[in-house]
Amino acid sequence: MIITLTMYEDWELWAEANPNSLQQLKPEPFEIVREMPQQLGKGYARLIEVYPHFWLMIVDYKYRDDMLIKIPEWDHPLQFLVYLSGKITDEYGGQLGEGYTCISGSGVQRQMTTQLLKTRYVGVDIEMPPELLATFFPDEAGEIPHQLRLLAKGNDWQTLLYPETTTAIQGIAQQIINCPYEGMTKRMYLQGKVLELMALQLAPILSAQDGIQPSPRLKADTISRIHYAREILSAHLENPPSLLELAQIVGVSDRNLRRGFKEMFGTTVFGYLTNIRMEQAEQLLRSGKLSVAEVANLSGYSQQGHFAAAFKRKFGITPRECLSGKRSILPS
Known part of the structure; x- marks a missing residue:
């Protein structure tokens, strides 16, 4: 059985299941514990304000059924996600979990449907205003580094990135989930760990933009297929195919399609x-x-x-x- 909800319906179910969650600050003054709605499954989400306006959420829950969440076009915050268990996919080929993390940039998130399976989800979710990038990772002028400005799009379409899950990323996420401290020591410990996790996720992006890790050259056949994909997009501006559909039409994997557009045209498919x-x-x-x-x-x-x-x-x-x-x- 597959349950289909809109994003707002999902939020309403969580709010109804936790009517006093803003008052139930457990077990720390800076921590909120929310139980998963019984209609959806069992488990919890712990929200911790590690810095002002900078939230860490630790999730551990299991769905009763496979889920489809319909997300509308909306203004999205800057978000870093690492899941040690479970997988979330979307219609454009994005995948969180089972080998991939996610950096969901701030800006306008396009309408999409995400799929979550009837399984256990354990992970870490960091949300923050994009302006805080200048606080934690400033350039020489105290501004957001030019390599990271793609994560702060304002009223433009957001950037979605899926860095691979490394052993180091897994280790830090596990340390966050199993934090051994309490009180202010816990908060200080998590402050360091969340920044370390973000730095590990951002490392390949910074390296790639600095030219340290150039991608291997594309095969001639792949190049012709990428050009074909560009022609299809140009002919269907009002109703373009999804990333997966486009990859299937031209006969390449969605990863090669994304990489090919970046190498050949200097931008993403949707860019x-x-x-x-x-x-x-x-x-x-x-x-x-x-x-x-x-x-x-x-x-x-x-x-x-x-x-x-x-x-x-x-x-x-x-x-x-x-x-x-x-x-x-x-x-x-």
């Missing part, structure tokens, strides 16, 4: 899609035949605010300014 959508949007607006709302809809945006932010990010002007004839102030 490329967003870019050509914006270029088409500019042409439509300059034609003067459609309204901003109509162009936003044709470009795949259900909210004009998100469309306007993405458009201004690329061209330096708003869609309304473009419609009125103002020229771009940024190179495309």
Whole structure:
């Protein structure tokens, strides 16, 4: 049996099962324990505020049935996840658990459906405002390092990354889950461990962007298939296939598809899609035949605010300014 819920329905079930959770601070003043709703399964989630506005959640629960969670388009915080047990997948080919961690950047999360199996989930979930990257990992000017700015997208589409689970990452996650201390010593211990875990997840991203770990060259056949994938995206801007569907159509794995786009076009599959959508949007607006709302809809945006932010990010002007004839102030 498969249970299907929206993200908000899932949240409501947890809230109903823990009506006084904000008052039940156990066993520490900075810790909240929430029981899993009986309708879903058994277990708990422990929320710990390790720094102000910086939350660590430790989960240990088991679902009664396989689950599908429908996630709407929404403003997502910066999130680091490591699961030692269980697996979560989405329709775009993302996978958390069984060999992969997840860094879910801040920004607008696209609509998606995630699948969770009838199994035990044990893991660590870190959530924080993206601005705190400048506090914990500052560059020389005290700002977010340029390599990490892809994790702070504001009103643009978020970045989703799936670093591999290493032995070191597993070890730190296990230490967090089995913290042997209490009181302020516990909080201090966890403060160090969560930063260590984040650093381990970010390490391959920083190395790759610095050119330390270049990817192996793609085969000629793979290159032609990646070009074919690009043509398919260009022809289906309003309703593009998912990452898995696109990979199946062109005959490559989703991992090779992601890697190939990064190597050949310098961006992700959906980064490329967003870019050509914006270029088409500019042409439509300059034609003067459609309204901003109509162009936003044709470009795949259900909210004009998100469309306007993405458009201004690329061209330096708003869609309304473009419609009125103002020229771009940024190179495309």
